[in-house]
Amino acid sequence: MIAIIDYQAGNQTSVYRALVHLGIPCIITAESEEILTAERVIFPGVGAAGKAMDVIFSRGLGPVIREVVRQGTPFLGICLGSQIILDRSEENNTACLGLISGSARKFPDHVKVIPHMGWNTITVKRPHPILAHLDPRSQFYFVHSFYPEPTHVDALIAVTDYGIEFASVIGKANVVATQFHPEKSGPPGLQLLKNFSEWTGEVATC
Amino acid sequence: MDRGGGDMLSKRIIVCLDVRDGQTTKGVKFKGNVDIGDPVAMAEKYYEQGVDELVFYDITASSDKRNIMIDVVRNVAETIFIPFSVGGGIRTVNDMHDVLNAGAEKISINSAAVLKPELISRGALEFGSQCIVVGMDAKKVEITPEIPSGYEVWINGGRTPMGIDAVQWAQKSQDLGAGEICLNSIDADGTNNGYELTVTSLITDAVTIPVIASGGAGKPEHLKDVFNRAHADAALIASMVHFDHYTVGKIKNYLSSEGIAIRDIF
Numbered sequence: 001m002i003a004i005i006d007y008q009a010g011n012q013t014s015v016y017r018a019l020v021h022l023g024i025p026c027i028i029t030a031e032s033e034e035i036l037t038a039e040r041v042i043f044p045g046v047g048a049a050g051k052a053m054d055v056i057f058s059r060g061l062g063p064v065i066r067e068v069v070r071q072g073t074p075f076l077g078i079c080l081g082s083q084i085i086l087d088r089s090e091e092n093n094t095a096c097l098g099l100i101s102g103s104a105r106k107f108p109d110h111v112k113v114i115p116h117m118g119w120n121t122i123t124v125k126r127p128h129p130i131l132a133h134l135d136p137r138s139q140f141y142f143v144h145s146f147y148p149e150p151t152h153v154d155a156l157i158a159v160t161d162y163g164i165e166f167a168s169v170i171g172k173a174n175v176v177a178t179q180f181h182p183e184k185s186g187p188p189g190l191q192l193l194k195n196f197s198e199w200t201g202e203v204a205t206c
Numbered sequence: 207m208d209r210g211g212g213d214m215l216s217k218r219i220i221v222c223l224d225v226r227d228g229q230t231t232k233g234v235k236f237k238g239n240v241d242i243g244d245p246v247a248m249a250e251k252y253y254e255q256g257v258d259e260l261v262f263y264d265i266t267a268s269s270d271k272r273n274i275m276i277d278v279v280r281n282v283a284e285t286i287f288i289p290f291s292v293g294g295g296i297r298t299v300n301d302m303h304d305v306l307n308a309g310a311e312k313i314s315i316n317s318a319a320v321l322k323p324e325l326i327s328r329g330a331l332e333f334g335s336q337c338i339v340v341g342m343d344a345k346k347v348e349i350t351p352e353i354p355s356g357y358e359v360w361i362n363g364g365r366t367p368m369g370i371d372a373v374q375w376a377q378k379s380q381d382l383g384a385g386e387i388c389l390n391s392i393d394a395d396g397t398n399n400g401y402e403l404t405v406t407s408l409i410t411d412a413v414t415i416p417v418i419a420s421g422g423a424g425k426p427e428h429l430k431d432v433f434n435r436a437h438a439d440a441a442l443i444a445s446m447v448h449f450d451h452y453t454v455g456k457i458k459n460y461l462s463s464e465g466i467a468i469r470d471i472f
Binding site: 013014017018020021046047048112113114115116117118119120121135137138139141143144160161162181183184185186187188189190 | 214215216218253258283284287288289307309311333334335336337385386414415416439440469470471472
């Protein structure tokens with residue numbers, strides 16, 4: 001069972017529909033017991049970091065997410081979910097969960113069209129099980145104005161070019177996160193979700 | 207103008223489906239509107255052809271049939287896994303909520319936004335700018351102090367002139383929190399002679415949010431022109447593919463051969 005964390009915003013229903021389509025059992029929940037006992041956890045999201053963190057803390061989800069990660073449960077953050085797992089976000093200068101050290105940054109001024117909205121490629125820097133069976137030319141659907149910037153290069157899994165090169169997939173141990181929306185990225189996105197549903201949370205060291 | 211962002215981002219091909227009473231419909235000269243198929247089946251067909259995004263316009267006349275559209279949205283969301291937006295008949299934040307909740311990625315507002323601009327900011331605040339597409343119908347007019355660009359905003363499906371400058375309205379929409387502009391040229395719409403490049407360029411120069419060009423596409427060269435010469439971020443097509451003159455794949459192959467970044471499915 002995959003628990004999709006319900007924080008009353010974002011695209012949890014899109015992720016739910018994609019998993020149902022793949023035949024993967026899942027629930028949308030904000031119950032700490034269900035999240036803590038799930039085999040895997042997804043934090044989906046669109047919206048603003050400040051508002052999301054408010055909901056996370058007001059519903060007591062911060063400690064739950066930290067415990068999930070501590071106990072080794074495979075954890076996938078999507079879009080905003082790739083930003084709120086960092087220490088902070090420049091969006092509303094928000095303190096975040098700090099599961100991976102780094103911060104969410106705003107695209108620099110020379111990037112004229114914001115949000116970064118549409119289909120773009122990723123360049124893999126470090127192989128990861130959730131990126132298995134993907135053609136390197138595959139494109140994914142992005143929509144965001146801030147991007148994750150991990151402090152340590154070890155957390156960098158894939159990068160994308162949009163005026164600047166930014167981290168589009170990051171990860172550390174059993175935590176992995178995509179800035180793009182796999183649930184809206186057609187066949188390669190569905191493959192990524194399928195990979196996650198089979199991932200044990202281990203990353204081969206190579 | 208270089209709109210930045212690098213060359214990596216693919217230009218988007220968006221197929222537009224007009225939906226009336228739960229059926230896709232298309233205006234045909236001298237015949238009025240004819241039903242051309244089930245929107246869910248058509249969405250699936252275009253998804254498999256590699257379309258990047260879809261937009262559904264609800265042109266159902268009576269509001270008591272709104273629920274039919276919500277069912278369509280829900281069925282589409284369960285069938286295809288790319289973004290799609292829904293427009294037509296959305297006048298309140300509640301309407302937006304219903305459509306987004308049924309699985310649409312974005313909502314598109316046109317006349318309602320012109321009449322009630324705060325709808326843009328309220329929607330953006332509630333759901334995020336990325337959800338709010340402002341659709342606008344522009345028509346070439348004489349340049350006046352009121353309309354310095356020479357393009358005026360019309361509403362009600364292009365029937366009512368508003369005395370508002372199209373470029374200024376695009377900028378105001380962006381300031382109010384729109385995440386995207388869908389610019390339809392009334393003059394080009396239905397001609398199959400190509401997009402209106404002048405007004406598209408004026409708008410892409412004036413805003414920093416993505417711009418979808420709409421109206422006039424008849425052949426793949428028209429998409430090339432609107433991308434290369436008017437710097438549109440996305441192009442809307444309808445009859446080109448609805449009547450099987452082209453497939454999305456064929457259009458993309460052409461654009462790719464012309465050096466335009468598009469998305470292939472691997």
